[in-house]
Amino acid sequence: MRVHYKPWVRLLAHPTVIPNSMLDYATDFGFDEALNNPSSPISDLIARANTSPYEQSDVLSEFAGRMCYDSFTKGRAPDEYVKNVIDDRHGNVFIHPSFSFITAGISRGLSHELVRHSVGAGPSQRSQRFVKVKIVEGADGQIVYEGADCVLPPIIVHMADQYRRDGQEEKAKELIEDFVNDFQTSLKNYAKGEEKYTQYLKKYASDNTQISEMLTKRVREASRYVLPNACETRMVWSMNVRAAFNIYDRRGSYHADLEIRRLVVEFLNLMKPYAPYALNDFKSFVDIDGFPSISVPAVGI
Numbered sequence: 001m002r003v004h005y006k007p008w009v010r011l012l013a014h015p016t017v018i019p020n021s022m023l024d025y026a027t028d029f030g031f032d033e034a035l036n037n038p039s040s041p042i043s044d045l046i047a048r049a050n051t052s053p054y055e056q057s058d059v060l061s062e063f064a065g066r067m068c069y070d071s072f073t074k075g076r077a078p079d080e081y082v083k084n085v086i087d088d089r090h091g092n093v094f095i096h097p098s099f100s101f102i103t104a105g106i107s108r109g110l111s112h113e114l115v116r117h118s119v120g121a122g123p124s125q126r127s128q129r130f131v132k133v134k135i136v137e138g139a140d141g142q143i144v145y146e147g148a149d150c151v152l153p154p155i156i157v158h159m160a161d162q163y164r165r166d167g168q169e170e171k172a173k174e175l176i177e178d179f180v181n182d183f184q185t186s187l188k189n190y191a192k193g194e195e196k197y198t199q200y201l202k203k204y205a206s207d208n209t210q211i212s213e214m215l216t217k218r219v220r221e222a223s224r225y226v227l228p229n230a231c232e233t234r235m236v237w238s239m240n241v242r243a244a245f246n247i248y249d250r251r252g253s254y255h256a257d258l259e260i261r262r263l264v265v266e267f268l269n270l271m272k273p274y275a276p277y278a279l280n281d282f283k284s285f286v287d288i289d290g291f292p293s294i295s296v297p298a299v300g301i
């Protein structure tokens with residue numbers, strides 16, 4: 001069983017604009033003059049989509065916005081354009097670019113909060129019914145649990161670090177060990193339940209593979225009821241930029257749970273290079289409690 005001190009996060013996918021499609025649109029719908037001018041917005045969008053893996057999200061939003069008003073011939077610089085769209089609350093241009101993350105080392109408590117964000121965002125989450133908690137006897141006779149890791153609450157990690165800084169190594173160790181022991185008690189109860197329900201359900205298992213497989217699942221799903229919020233989970237999380245604005249506002253705040261706050265700060269840092277203008281005014285900073293938060297633009301979008 002692994003103990004997680006912080007989330008494991010990687011950016012899995014980011015938007016890629018197809019420059020030729022913008023070119024085709026401009027050619028087929030009468031923007032030749034703008035195309036012939038290398039400093040026009042449409043020429044600039046095509047050039048940026050062609051040359052840089054970054055800014056793709058902003059290029060997509062700007063193209064969508066300019067398409068609405070036929071404004072490919074002249075206009076604001078890209079950063080000003082996107083800022084102006086945000087100030088005008090023309091929010092739908094930000095639903096097109098979408099980002100996906102693969103994350104592990106986060107708690108079921110956190111995932112339960114994240115999935116409340118239902119608009120423009122969503123998860124695929126590792127299953128507790130299909131992925132079995134393996135109970136293995138280690139070489140020293142100790143029982144080892146695999147498949148159900150323990151996530152430490154950030155405040156406990158923080159307290160342990162503080163003890164260490166104060167030279168109280170023993171106290172730091174004890175704090176973490178106490179938490180992990182409590183967690184392991186629930187794993188023992190999981191194992192106990194699994195054994196009990198398996199014995200009981202064996203009576204009903206038949207040679208029919210389908211029924212046997214379903215009963216195994218019933219055992220696992222009943223056993224998992226005693227697992228705590230600290231149980232580690234993994235998910236692919238996707239969200240479009242507009243949804244991200246809302247999530248950074250709600251979950252990057254001082255009032256949010258520390259673990260989800262820490263995760264969304266990571267999301268922001270990974271997304272920002274691909275949407276530098278849209279996310280320009282979303283900034284991570286160390287809040288009054290010493291943990292990172294996200295400051296968001298005053299205008300709600």
Ligand SMILES: Cc1cc2nc3c(=O)[nH]c(=O)nc-3n(C[C@H](O)[C@H](O)[C@H](O)COP(=O)(O)OP(=O)(O)OC[C@H]3O[C@@H](n4cnc5c(N)ncnc54)[C@H](O)[C@@H]3O)c2cc1C
Nearest residue numbers: 113116117118119120121243246249250251253255256257
């Ligand atoms: C500090 C904090 C404490 C919280 N505590 C609790 C709690 O104790 N219990 C609890 O259940 N939840 C709690 N929540 C969750 C909260 O109520 C929201 O469900 C969550 O933040 C998702 O936000 P959202 O609705 O804006 O997101 P989304 O569901 O993604 O919605 C995005 C936006 O779409 C619009 N929208 C979405 N659904 C509708 C709708 N049905 N009708 C009209 N407009 C809609 C709204 O403008 C909304 O802001 C808490 C959230 C925070 C940040």
